[in-house]
Amino acid sequence: MKILDLYEEYNEGLLDDFYNRFMIPNFGIFEGEIADIQAFKEYLDPKQRKFPADLIMHVILFIEDVFLILFIFFLRFTISKLIKSIIHRK
Numbered sequence: 001m002k003i004l005d006l007y008e009e010y011n012e013g014l015l016d017d018f019y020n021r022f023m024i025p026n027f028g029i030f031e032g033e034i035a036d037i038q039a040f041k042e043y044l045d046p047k048q049r050k051f052p053a054d055l056i057m058h059v060i061l062f063i064e065d066v067f068l069i070l071f072i073f074f075l076r077f078t079i080s081k082l083i084k085s086i087i088h089r090k
Helices: 012-027 038-045 079-089
Strands: 002-005 055-063 067-076
Touching: 002 012, 012 038, 012 055
Parallel strands: none
Antiparallel strands: 002 055, 055 067
């Protein structure tokens, strides 16, 4: 099994496969529920990144042979922003 973070090792083919096989069927039910694939590319493709360094998208794929078996998708904020958001909730 290979674990691949598309932020660190960008692969457009795998991103397209992930988006079409997992994001659209699971999160594209309502209009505007999911960002289009171009937004994903702007976060992940080093040639297209437009976002500040403290806002990073990771798509982590667990791949066995040629099958994508699981994914983890998250945005990471800097620790200071996370702490501030927790403090302001209280």
